[in-house]
Amino acid sequence: MKISRVVSLVLLLAVVAAGTWLVLSRRGPASGGNLRVYYTKLDGTTLGTLSVSLRPRQPGESDVEHARNVALYAAVEAVAGPPSDVPAIHFPPGTRVLGVTLHGETAYVDLSSDVDAQPGGSFAENGEFKGLVYTLTGLPGVDAVGVTIAGRTVETLPGGHLELDEPLHRSDW
Amino acid sequence: MNRFTVRIGSAALALLACLAPPARADAPLAVAYGAQTIRFTHVAASPQGIAVGVEDPGFAQLLQATGSILTWKPGQRYVMVTTGVPVVVSFAIGDRRYDVGPISLEAPFAPYLVGDEAYLPLDQLLGALDLAMHRDAAGAFLVPQLTTLDVRSRGTAVTIAAHAGAPLHPRIVAQSPSAITYEFDGVGTPLAGTRAVGSGGVKSLEIVQAGTPRDPKTLVTVALEPGASVQAPRATDERDVVLAYEGSGPAAPAEMPTPVPPPPPAGSAYAPAYPGPAGNAAPGPAAAAQPVPSGPATVTGVSVTPGSDGSTVAIAVTGNAQFEWHRLRDPDNRFWIDIKGAQLNGPALDENEPDPIVSVRVRQIDPQTVRVAISLAGSKQLDVSPTASGIDISIGNEEVADAPRAGSGSIGSVVAVSESAMPITPAPLGEPGTAADASWKFGARSTYVPTNPRLIVIDPGHGGSDRGSSRNGTDEAVIALDIAKRLRDLLLAQGWQVKLTHDTDVDVYAPDDTAHQELQARVDVANDAGARLFVSIHCNAFYNAGPRGTTLYISKDIDRPLAEAIEQQTEMDGTKNDGIVKSHLYVTLHTEMPATLIETAFLSNPDDYALIVSPAWRQKIAGEIAAGIGAYAQAYPVPNQPPQ
Numbered sequence: 001m002k003i004s005r006v007v008s009l010v011l012l013l014a015v016v017a018a019g020t021w022l023v024l025s026r027r028g029p030a031s032g033g034n035l036r037v038y039y040t041k042l043d044g045t046t047l048g049t050l051s052v053s054l055r056p057r058q059p060g061e062s063d064v065e066h067a068r069n070v071a072l073y074a075a076v077e078a079v080a081g082p083p084s085d086v087p088a089i090h091f092p093p094g095t096r097v098l099g100v101t102l103h104g105e106t107a108y109v110d111l112s113s114d115v116d117a118q119p120g121g122s123f124a125e126n127g128e129f130k131g132l133v134y135t136l137t138g139l140p141g142v143d144a145v146g147v148t149i150a151g152r153t154v155e156t157l158p159g160g161h162l163e164l165d166e167p168l169h170r171s172d173w
Numbered sequence: 174m175n176r177f178t179v180r181i182g183s184a185a186l187a188l189l190a191c192l193a194p195p196a197r198a199d200a201p202l203a204v205a206y207g208a209q210t211i212r213f214t215h216v217a218a219s220p221q222g223i224a225v226g227v228e229d230p231g232f233a234q235l236l237q238a239t240g241s242i243l244t245w246k247p248g249q250r251y252v253m254v255t256t257g258v259p260v261v262v263s264f265a266i267g268d269r270r271y272d273v274g275p276i277s278l279e280a281p282f283a284p285y286l287v288g289d290e291a292y293l294p295l296d297q298l299l300g301a302l303d304l305a306m307h308r309d310a311a312g313a314f315l316v317p318q319l320t321t322l323d324v325r326s327r328g329t330a331v332t333i334a335a336h337a338g339a340p341l342h343p344r345i346v347a348q349s350p351s352a353i354t355y356e357f358d359g360v361g362t363p364l365a366g367t368r369a370v371g372s373g374g375v376k377s378l379e380i381v382q383a384g385t386p387r388d389p390k391t392l393v394t395v396a397l398e399p400g401a402s403v404q405a406p407r408a409t410d411e412r413d414v415v416l417a418y419e420g421s422g423p424a425a426p427a428e429m430p431t432p433v434p435p436p437p438p439a440g441s442a443y444a445p446a447y448p449g450p451a452g453n454a455a456p457g458p459a460a461a462a463q464p465v466p467s468g469p470a471t472v473t474g475v476s477v478t479p480g481s482d483g484s485t486v487a488i489a490v491t492g493n494a495q496f497e498w499h500r501l502r503d504p505d506n507r508f509w510i511d512i513k514g515a516q517l518n519g520p521a522l523d524e525n526e527p528d529p530i531v532s533v534r535v536r537q538i539d540p541q542t543v544r545v546a547i548s549l550a551g552s553k554q555l556d557v558s559p560t561a562s563g564i565d566i567s568i569g570n571e572e573v574a575d576a577p578r579a580g581s582g583s584i585g586s587v588v589a590v591s592e593s594a595m596p597i598t599p600a601p602l603g604e605p606g607t608a609a610d611a612s613w614k615f616g617a618r619s620t621y622v623p624t625n626p627r628l629i630v631i632d633p634g635h636g637g638s639d640r641g642s643s644r645n646g647t648d649e650a651v652i653a654l655d656i657a658k659r660l661r662d663l664l665l666a667q668g669w670q671v672k673l674t675h676d677t678d679v680d681v682y683a684p685d686d687t688a689h690q691e692l693q694a695r696v697d698v699a700n701d702a703g704a705r706l707f708v709s710i711h712c713n714a715f716y717n718a719g720p721r722g723t724t725l726y727i728s729k730d731i732d733r734p735l736a737e738a739i740e741q742q743t744e745m746d747g748t749k750n751d752g753i754v755k756s757h758l759y760v761t762l763h764t765e766m767p768a769t770l771i772e773t774a775f776l777s778n779p780d781d782y783a784l785i786v787s788p789a790w791r792q793k794i795a796g797e798i799a800a801g802i803g804a805y806a807q808a809y810p811v812p813n814q815p816p817q
Contacts, residue, residue, distance in 0.1 A: 036551075038574075042719060042720055043751065044720065044724060044751055044754060045574070045751075045752065045754050046573065046574050047572075047573075047574030048572065049551075049552075049572045052274070055263070055272045058265055058268060058270075059268070060250065060265075060267070060268075061250065061251075061265070065249075065250065065251060069251060069253075069263065072244070072253060072261060073261050073263075076255060076259050076260070076261045077274075079259065080258065080259055080260070083323065083325075083334060084334065084413055084415065085325070085332050085334060085415050087719075089715075090716075092716075094240070094257075096240075096242060096255055096257070096259045097255060097259065098242060098244075098255075099244055112242075119642060119714040119715050119716050119777060120641050120642020120643070120649060120712075120713075120714040120776070121641075121642050121649075121711065121712065121713035121714040121715065121772055121775070121776075121777075122711065122713060122724070122726055122754075122756065122758060122770065122772055123713045123714070123715055123720060123724065123772065123775070124714075124715055124716065126726070126754060126756045126758075129757075130756075134574075154688075155687060155688045155689035155692075155759075156688040156689070156692065156759060157688075158688070159635065159639050159640075159641060159688070160688060161711075161726075161758045161759065161760075161770070162756065162757055162758060162759070163757050163758065163759040163762055163763075165689070168757055172728075172755070172756065172757040173754075173755050173756060173757075
């Protein structure tokens with residue numbers, strides 16, 4: 001009699017555990033908060049913003065991984081800019097984020113060399129990087145943004161005006 | 174702006190999960206994609222789908238063909254693919270959930286490791302790349318997909334942004350006053366169906382896939398309201414096309430209408446404690462007609478009124494008072510206004526409020542000052558207006574950058590207001606956020622003392638091997654040098670000493686030098702000479718012809734007065750005044766003296782171009798820059814030197 005009670009209890013617990021697991025595993029992804037993506041409007045100075053949702057931190061994802069993944073996502077969104085029907089200063093077509101690393105309070109963004117295809121003048125350079133820097137420095141713990149092109153530190157873009165060989169801050173604008 | 178996005182990429186959601194990873198299978202998979210064949214060799218097949226290894230040459234070929242990039246190293250849990258759009262597709266080893274940009278989806282099986290190599294679900298990866306894999310008797314093939322139709326309404330206009338995994342060339346195959354049908358050749362779609370729009374002259378969209386599996390076409394039929402106008406499809410990128418429509422009347426809300434704040438409650442947050450005049454509404458004509466008592470001021474009420482465009486905080490004040498307001502910079506979005514010589518008629522208050530406000534606080538911070546502090550839900554548009562019954566603070570829903578951060582005014586017998594980009598005073602003690610003030614942009618006046626106070630260095634932008642921007646055979650280097658020489662002659666006539674970083678069309682450092690060498694050489698000319706001012710002359714340009722105008726770029730605190738003096742002269746130069754822009758430009762950053770880089774006009778804009786190529790206009794703007802330099806020298810004399 002006692003053995004059958006114990007077996008029944010074990011079975012009941014197993015069913016409850018399996019049910020709990022099933023419910024939890026079928027849950028939709030939780031919200032990970034929102035990211036504010038800045039872009040520079042066509043007046044060359046005013047910032048506009050977009051809000052995109054962030055994936056929540058995943059099980060097993062370390063703090064460092066999560067921060068880096070969020071920074072990568074932020075950089076990609078900033079480089080992509082707003083939808084094409086929103087008047088804005090966009091990076092040159094084809095510009096991609098090759099990677100993002102975090103060192104202390106600085107996020108280093110590696111851009112593809114497509115970014116070199118600037119139209120000339122300060123207008124586009126200034127607007128492109130202002131949006132990128134504002135977006136990344138909006139992340140917790142990020143105060144500055146370093147830029148590399150295809151993995152290499154550059155002083156400026158070719159024929160450019162903006163100094164890129166040291167991290168950029170919001171206060172630079 | 175209303176928006177809904179039709180995006181299908183979640184067929185996986187319909188599939189039941191199977192947590193066991195597929196077994197490794199060595200059978201290669203050949204997939205035709207356009208003219209090429211992609212051969213996957215690191216392939217594992219299972220009932221849940223096909224997995225492909227990220228070190229597979231076929232995987233690399235797929236990424237290259239789609240302009241995508243893999244970010245992953247052995248040992249890392251996360252596998253990121255940045256698509257050519259670009260969008261980050263993020264997989265995690267052992268997790269069926271994956272992300273395509275902000276959209277979270279679920280695959281039928283989780284990515285897994287075989288040795289050190291990550292294996293990803295192929296169908297889900299293809300979907301993120303706007304591709305679909307099909308099979309027929311001849312084998313497997315990839316078909317680009319029309320995956321996005323992003324419908325937005327703004328006023329009476331509607332735009333539909335289409336995006337696909339291949340260049341889009343829409344053709345209008347049927348058109349009548351009530352409908353228009355576009356054919357997108359060569360792309361399939363997972364979006365088949367009908368969607369209601371109901372705004373901007375567009376009733377609905379019907380999406381149909383036609384053609385053959387290997388040569389599909391997608392038909393998009395837009396049902397129109399009477400009187401709606403249709404614009405020609407506009408390609409914004411090879412894979413993006415915008416379809417635009419204009420309705421005959423105001424746009425009705427689309428599928429996801431913009432949230433409208435609820436009407437204000439009968440009694441707003443502060444009315445019971447401080448029953449102000451005219452209820453809670455913003456003061457109107459009746460309020461304006463009320464007499465303003467003289468004598469010491471009293472804050473009698475603070476009310477918050479939500480509206481469709483934001484909220485208004487109305488501070489009811491009787492009597493005469495001065496006020497001063499400040500706001501901190503984003504992301505510390507706090508604002509406070511101090512009403513001087515005023516008494517608070519009631520207890521202190523703390524209340525939370527809906528967007529665009531977070532909270533409002535009211536305090537008597539010292540015997541003579543009432544403070545109303547507002548936390549904003551972002552860098553919101555904010556206007557302070559004195560009224561006959563007090564002060565109205567209008568907070569918009571729209572985010573703004575570089576908003577004025579301080580201002581002052583008075584209420585009572587004399588109503589006045591002013592605002593400034595600079596703080597008038599530091600935040601008072603006890604107000605959180607004071608530390609953020611340390612990074613405010615412009616602070617102390619210059620301590621630079623030129624060793625040669627009569628010397629101005631002019632830097633013609635670019636030159637030699639660096640032509641700068643160029644349009645219709647006109648090089649920026651040539652134009653900048655021409656204006657610089659004209660400016661030099663004018664300044665010499667005014668009695669200045671002038672040095673050009675280069676007076677012929679050459680590199681300052683050396684031909685084909687690095688940007689750093691070239692720019693530093695220009696900076697060195699000014700710094701080594703101990704010049705009083707540095708002015709760099711340029712022409713602007715953009716990807717399209719839209720932007721135009723004159724912009725003065727600065728980097729240092731001491732640059733702004735010089736730029737302001739020049740701007741006052743150039744603002745009527747015939748093009749638009751684009752103002753003064755602070756930036757991280759090399760030459761303005763590294764010169765020790767007040768400096769500005771003047772982008773005189775846009776070579777890329779037809780109107781500006783016509784000015785730039787006119788010698789008379791170049792002489793005119795040179796004269797205006799010279800006049801600005803003269804005005805600056807008068808206003809900011811060098812210590813122990815006679816005025817210029």
